[in-house]
């Protein structure tokens with residue numbers, strides 16, 4: 001079975017316990033204002049074009065109607081681009097590259113297996129991330145199953161917005177869930193992410209009932225989901241599940257997504273303040289929940 005991914009990153013230390021190999025899949029059902037992996041949103045292969053890196057050499061011109069030179073400047077018309085990748089092969093400046101590759105799960109697992117010696121010494125394994133793994137449910141389950149048969153444990157970074165059957169099956173394979181909770185207030189969640197949180201919260205509680213290992217991740221975005229009332233609702237939400245999750249981790253907003261949004265032709269959401277400076281006050285607000293609160297990267 002095939003999976004479409006945009007990166008297989010080795011030696012990851014923030015995507016679960018130990019040293020991990022993370023498979024970043026294409027496609028996400030949410031539309032978070034602050035997404036720092038905008039190249040994951042579309043399920044399709046697409047082109048990334050960093051105008052800041054482009055030297056204007058013109059080596060990418062002549063393969064199609066999407067790229068042309070107008071008044072001495074490179075013009076890229078995304079609507080005419082088929083993502084064939086010919087231009088990327090000609091660009092020495094790494095200004096343009098293909099984002100998305102479709103491969104059989106056995107080929108992906110072969111790449112993951114290269115890091116097995118590191119899993120053994122660190123307690124790590126494979127992480128499937130995104131995008132949202134549930135968008136490619138069958139392939140992801142096949143990959144996790146094959147990893148397990150090879151003695152590799154799996155974790156999954158998920159927004160929780162997918163079919164309950166998918167999550168149930170992944171849990172039965174012993175998957176550790178790094179489960180995003182982006183807020184409790186329904187209307188705010190809809191504005192911030194494009195969907196109501198009901199299904200996300202129901203899937204979480206289903207996984208808890210199934211005895212799954214869960215780490216909650218909370219992307220907190222200044223001015224979007226970090227008001228006193230947001231934090232109070234979040235604290236109550238955690239408290240109600242306090243002995244049922246390993247710990248909860250604050251994910252402060254960072255600005256890496258800004259340039260990438262422009263590079264994949266999406267609107268740049270600007271400005272959002274970096275969250276690092278607020279993380280300790282957020283932690284103080286959530287500690288009363290009785291759940292261990294960590295801050296990503298600390």
Ligand code: SF4
Nearest residue numbers: 064081082084085087
């Ligand atoms: S990916 Fe192909 S179609 Fe798109 S701009 Fe490059 S050469 Fe043209």
Ligand code: SF4
Nearest residue numbers: 054055057058060091
């Ligand atoms: S080959 Fe690369 S650097 Fe040269 S014009 Fe095209 S995108 Fe720019």
